[in-house]
Amino acid sequence: MTSTPQNWRTAFAVYMQPRVLSMIALGFSAGLPYLLIFSTLSAWLRDEGVERSVIGFFSWVSATYSIKILWSPIVDKVHLPILTRFLGQRRSWMLIAQLGIMLGLYGIATVDTHTQLSTIGACAIFVAFCSATQDVSIDAFRIESTVNDFQGAMAAMYVLGYRLALLVAGAGSFYIAEFFNWQTAYFVMAAAMSFGVITTLCLNAPAIENVMVSLSKSTFSNQIRDAIIHPFTDFFSRQGRLGWLILLLIAIYKMSDITMGVMTNPFYLDLGFNKKDIAEISKVFGFFMTIAGAAFGGVFVVRYGVMGPLLIGAIATASTNLLFAALANTKPDLVLLTSVISADNLSGGFATAVFIAYLSGLARSGYTATQYALFSSLMTFPAQLLGGFSGIIVDRFGYINFFIYASVIGLPAIFLIAWFWRREWLQTNIPT
Numbered sequence: 001m002t003s004t005p006q007n008w009r010t011a012f013a014v015y016m017q018p019r020v021l022s023m024i025a026l027g028f029s030a031g032l033p034y035l036l037i038f039s040t041l042s043a044w045l046r047d048e049g050v051e052r053s054v055i056g057f058f059s060w061v062s063a064t065y066s067i068k069i070l071w072s073p074i075v076d077k078v079h080l081p082i083l084t085r086f087l088g089q090r091r092s093w094m095l096i097a098q099l100g101i102m103l104g105l106y107g108i109a110t111v112d113t114h115t116q117l118s119t120i121g122a123c124a125i126f127v128a129f130c131s132a133t134q135d136v137s138i139d140a141f142r143i144e145s146t147v148n149d150f151q152g153a154m155a156a157m158y159v160l161g162y163r164l165a166l167l168v169a170g171a172g173s174f175y176i177a178e179f180f181n182w183q184t185a186y187f188v189m190a191a192a193m194s195f196g197v198i199t200t201l202c203l204n205a206p207a208i209e210n211v212m213v214s215l216s217k218s219t220f221s222n223q224i225r226d227a228i229i230h231p232f233t234d235f236f237s238r239q240g241r242l243g244w245l246i247l248l249l250i251a252i253y254k255m256s257d258i259t260m261g262v263m264t265n266p267f268y269l270d271l272g273f274n275k276k277d278i279a280e281i282s283k284v285f286g287f288f289m290t291i292a293g294a295a296f297g298g299v300f301v302v303r304y305g306v307m308g309p310l311l312i313g314a315i316a317t318a319s320t321n322l323l324f325a326a327l328a329n330t331k332p333d334l335v336l337l338t339s340v341i342s343a344d345n346l347s348g349g350f351a352t353a354v355f356i357a358y359l360s361g362l363a364r365s366g367y368t369a370t371q372y373a374l375f376s377s378l379m380t381f382p383a384q385l386l387g388g389f390s391g392i393i394v395d396r397f398g399y400i401n402f403f404i405y406a407s408v409i410g411l412p413a414i415f416l417i418a419w420f421w422r423r424e425w426l427q428t429n430i431p432t
Contacts, residue, residue, distance in 0.1 A: 292346060
């Protein structure tokens with residue numbers, strides 16, 4: 001009778017551990033740069049009259065996150081002069097990455113959007129590189145910092161901090177830009193990175209850290225083989241020829257959603273909505289709708305398995321793009337905008353949660369982290385490349401045709417999931 005309350009108190013007490021609480025600040029530091037070099041930056045550029053085709057090309061900057069595995073062995077093994085001796089391997093890379101993000105955001109805030117677009121692009125790439133490096137070092141720090149029993153709580157606090165950062169970088173930037181200007185917004189965001197810097201300086205290094213001073217040739221080869229070759233050979237040994245179709249599905253599942261997302265903020269501004277309305281509806285309200293969609297996705301996976309909800313998510317994502325096509329043919333209406341954003345974020349959250357469950361099921365114990373990282377890179381990289389051309393499509397064919405196009409490119413994923421689901425059903429229900 002008394003053991004259960006004690007167990008619950010013990011379970012919840014983990015969230016009061018200083019190391020666990022620190023993950024809120026580190027999650028915030030990790031999440032803040034992403035929107036500032038993606039959708040928020042595209043809104044600023046459009047607000048300044050930059051052509052949509054140019055804005056579309058800027059979306060390629062976020063592809064840096066998809067290739068961070070290329071330099072993760074360096075972050076894992078190479079010591080930074082002086083810093084590593086005082087801060088340790090993980091915190092030294094975290095600090096240098098955070099300072100780099102601050103410098104890059106400051107650089108974006110100080111240049112002219114009309115005459116120095118190439119400089120803004122260079123600063124955005126630098127921020128993306130530093131942010132991806134920070135992700136690698138924070139993940140390593142989190143895993144090495146505490147026992148396995150605390151890893152769930154560490155991850156939960158990290159996600160909370162990350163999503164709070166998305167609100168600040170999204171809605172917060174729009175509010176500041178509305179009442180001051182975009183330069184001030186980016187100055188404030190650069191200063192907000194100090195939360196991560198202070199946390200990094202105050203934390204203790206993990207008890208177990210790699211102490212190699214440099215990365216030898218053999219070690220580098222081992223890292224590449226362990227991080228890239230072995231996970232894929234294991235994957236294909238289990239999946240066989242079907243593995244290529246699974247990789248194709250991973251590459252195209254989010255393509256409709258990501259392609260459409262590049263142009264949403266310029267679309268809202270071109271329709272005539274002000275930055276305050278966009279911040280309140282798209283960023284704040286949309287945030288909670290995404291959380292609700294993700295919660296529904298998790299429940300559906302538990303109740304019905306993965307493939308059915310995966311198909312629902314793909315259909316819903318492609319279908320809601322058509323709502324944006326309808327919105328493009330109307331006068332500015334806050335109620336209609338709220339309805340469309342609600343549907344889009346609910347479906348996006350649902351599809352994302354289900355897809356994460358699907359990817360997690362593909363990974364094998366012993367290769368889980370590496371295989372999931374590779375899957376997630378494949379999930380975003382092709383879609384981001386295609387999204388770079390979204391501005392050109394809008395300029396040539398208009399928003400209505402663009403959103404129809406964004407919906408149509410979701411059809412291959414729907415058909416492929418339906419084939420997988422039917423194949424799974426046949427294997428389960430028809431005797432061999």
